[in-house]
Amino acid sequence: MSVDILEIKGLTKRFGGLAAVNDVSFSVREGGISGLIGPNGAGKTTIFNLITGVYKVTSGEVAFAGKRIENLEPYKIADLGVTRTFQNIRLFKNLSVFDNVLTACHMSAKYTIPEAILRLPRFRREEKLLADKARGLLEIMGLADRMDVQANNLPYGLQRRLEIVRALALDPKLLLLDEPAAGMNPDETEQLMRLIMDIRDRFTLSVLVIEHHMDLVMGICEHIVVLNFGQKLAEGTPDEVSVDPKVMEAYLGSSGGTAC
Amino acid sequence: MDMTYIQGILMLAGINLIAVLGLCLLTGFTGLFSFGHAGFMAIGAYIGALMTVPPSTMPGSIGGLGLPFIFGILAGGAAAGIVSWFIGRITLNLKGDYFCIATLGFGEATRLILNNVQTFGGARGWPGVPQYSTVLTVFVVDVIAVLFLANLVKSRHGRNMIAVREEELAAQIAGVDVFRYKMIALIVSAVYAGVAGVLFGHYMTFIQPKMFSMTKSTELTIIVIFGGLGSISGSVLGALVLTALPELLRAFDIWRLVFYGAAVIVIMISRPKGLMGGMELSPAGIRKIRAERRARLALKEEAAREAASGGRS
Ligand SMILES: Nc1ncnc2c1ncn2[C@@H]1O[C@H](COP(=O)(O)OP(=O)(O)OP(=O)(O)O)[C@@H](O)[C@H]1O
Ligand SMILES: [Mg+2]
Numbered sequence: 001m002s003v004d005i006l007e008i009k010g011l012t013k014r015f016g017g018l019a020a021v022n023d024v025s026f027s028v029r030e031g032g033i034s035g036l037i038g039p040n041g042a043g044k045t046t047i048f049n050l051i052t053g054v055y056k057v058t059s060g061e062v063a064f065a066g067k068r069i070e071n072l073e074p075y076k077i078a079d080l081g082v083t084r085t086f087q088n089i090r091l092f093k094n095l096s097v098f099d100n101v102l103t104a105c106h107m108s109a110k111y112t113i114p115e116a117i118l119r120l121p122r123f124r125r126e127e128k129l130l131a132d133k134a135r136g137l138l139e140i141m142g143l144a145d146r147m148d149v150q151a152n153n154l155p156y157g158l159q160r161r162l163e164i165v166r167a168l169a170l171d172p173k174l175l176l177l178d179e180p181a182a183g184m185n186p187d188e189t190e191q192l193m194r195l196i197m198d199i200r201d202r203f204t205l206s207v208l209v210i211e212h213h214m215d216l217v218m219g220i221c222e223h224i225v226v227l228n229f230g231q232k233l234a235e236g237t238p239d240e241v242s243v244d245p246k247v248m249e250a251y252l253g254s255s256g257g258t259a260c
Numbered sequence: 261m262d263m264t265y266i267q268g269i270l271m272l273a274g275i276n277l278i279a280v281l282g283l284c285l286l287t288g289f290t291g292l293f294s295f296g297h298a299g300f301m302a303i304g305a306y307i308g309a310l311m312t313v314p315p316s317t318m319p320g321s322i323g324g325l326g327l328p329f330i331f332g333i334l335a336g337g338a339a340a341g342i343v344s345w346f347i348g349r350i351t352l353n354l355k356g357d358y359f360c361i362a363t364l365g366f367g368e369a370t371r372l373i374l375n376n377v378q379t380f381g382g383a384r385g386w387p388g389v390p391q392y393s394t395v396l397t398v399f400v401v402d403v404i405a406v407l408f409l410a411n412l413v414k415s416r417h418g419r420n421m422i423a424v425r426e427e428e429l430a431a432q433i434a435g436v437d438v439f440r441y442k443m444i445a446l447i448v449s450a451v452y453a454g455v456a457g458v459l460f461g462h463y464m465t466f467i468q469p470k471m472f473s474m475t476k477s478t479e480l481t482i483i484v485i486f487g488g489l490g491s492i493s494g495s496v497l498g499a500l501v502l503t504a505l506p507e508l509l510r511a512f513d514i515w516r517l518v519f520y521g522a523a524v525i526v527i528m529i530s531r532p533k534g535l536m537g538g539m540e541l542s543p544a545g546i547r548k549i550r551a552e553r554r555a556r557l558a559l560k561e562e563a564a565r566e567a568a569s570g571g572r573s
Binding site for chain 1: 408411412414415416417418419420422423426427429430431432433434435436437438444538548551552554555556558559563
């Protein structure tokens with residue numbers, strides 16, 4: 001028996017005349033790692049933007065843990081336990097690595113603004129907890145020795161990693177990763193694969209990952225959804241998808257589909 | 261230069277500082293630019309005066325409630341805060357530049373309304389505001405304003421505002437209610453400006469709409485940028501320097517503002533991130549600067565080592 005943590009039904013997003021996402025339905029199993037693949041412009045990032053509330057849906061449903069979340073404000077969706085990383089990294093660039101994570105820990109504290117301004121006991125107590133939490137996460141994720149580095153001075157691979165740590169600071173139940181291996185060499189990609197599986201087990205969450213690196217997708221995803229021109233082309237296990245003639249055609253037919 | 265003259269400059273700097281600190285939160289920490297905060301100062305000044313000016317005895321003089329100063333300060337700050345809430349409701353959903361333009365419109369509208377409302381003396385102004393602002397009151401309010409602000413920006417609420425400035429979309433995804441935090445920053449900045457307006461009126465003993473023109477709003481924003489966005493110590497230094505400078509340059513007569521402008525430009529070219537560039541002059545701030553420098557050096561060394569070993573293998 002498996003439960004679906006995320007259910008998408010008939011999801012459609014139109015930008016003017018263009019249907020970037022067209023009547024797409026699929027589910028993400030609780031505790032699983034699922035993949036979302038497809039050629040450039042297939043609508044993958046748009047689906048993430050719809051799930052996280054960055055875009056309003058044109059039609060269709062998104063249900064997280066049984067609750068409809070489409071068109072909720074992004075921060076409310078984050079509150080419920082859905083968070084993500086960005087294809088083009090969006091760190092708090094001028095802040096230190098530690099402050100990036102500490103900021104994202106804010107929902108683990110409850111103190112109010114007057115309590116902060118007057119430095120009342122709950123403020124001090126909870127601030128200490130937040131700092132411990134941020135430090136702990138950075139240690140687990142191997143960034144502890146770079147805590148004081150300003151985020152935009154980090155090497156590229158570590159910036160991607162920091163984005164994942166920042167997402168984890170929210171204690172998400174569903175983590176959406178948008179091309180986490182982009183710009184990484186095979187070595188780093190290999191490391192990242194282990195990291196994603198490790199995160200899933202350690203933080204007991206579900207993962208939906210967009211990726212062009214086929215080794216990564218085939219290596220860690222239990223379930224794969226293939227998009228093309230905004231529509232779902234196929235879905236299934238890595239083995240099923242990789243021999244699907246429609247999928248092969250889409251990738252061969254579009255230049256640069258099976259990137260590196 | 262006699263004592264009262266220096267005292268006067270210090271009072272003005274201290275009063276400016278209060279408004280600048282509020283803007284420091286809005287612009288420096290939350291990333292929203294305003295060119296209308298003189299409007300909030302005006303609201304504070306007029307409501308404050310309304311509280312403290314004695315009831316009218318002669319026909320033709322404008323009377324108030326004759327309450328103690330503290331009521332003037334509280335009411336002036338509160339009135340500015342309430343108005344800012346309405347302004348925020350209408351304008352905070354606008355994208356960046358539009359908010360800035362809307363604040364400009366608000367500031368000018370406030371001034372024009374006061375110009376035309378004869379109850380408070382219209383363009384001629386309102387004389388007879390009691391001289392309640394002393395060096396001590398200004399100093400005490402400054403200290404409270406700095407402490408509150410420093411505590412706020414070092415809390416999760418302050419960090420959420422900084423996150424909005426740094427990367428609004430990422431802040432939302434991290435669970436920050438962006439609209440709410442922009443609103444809080446706007447209200448706090450308006451309350452600060454309102455209180456500054458009250459103290460200003462009770463220092464000048466005379467208030468007039470044209471004291472709160474766009475030039476005043478711009479001056480406040482320039483001080484924040486001059487001091488360095490995201491730095492409270494920068495705002496303090498900026499308010500002191502840029503309030504004192506035009507006064508000290510008075511000897512140069514008409515060339516005064518040219519020198520003033522030139523000085524600002526020279527500093528902004530030599531320190532494009534402002535005097536303090538986002539750093540704080542406090543024990544924690546200095547620790548942070550040091551840690552950052554150490555981390556950056558370590559990173560460089562590591563990269564160099566890697567490059568060297570990569571070259572050999
Ligand atoms: N805000 C927007 N306004 C207009 N069109 C958009 C917008 N966002 C995405 N699109 C269009 O929707 C389509 C799908 O884009 P999307 O970013 O989802 O693709 P993707 O599958 O993530 O591609 P890639 O692999 O290149 O990241 C593209 O044609 C894109 O131009
Ligand atoms: Mg994309």
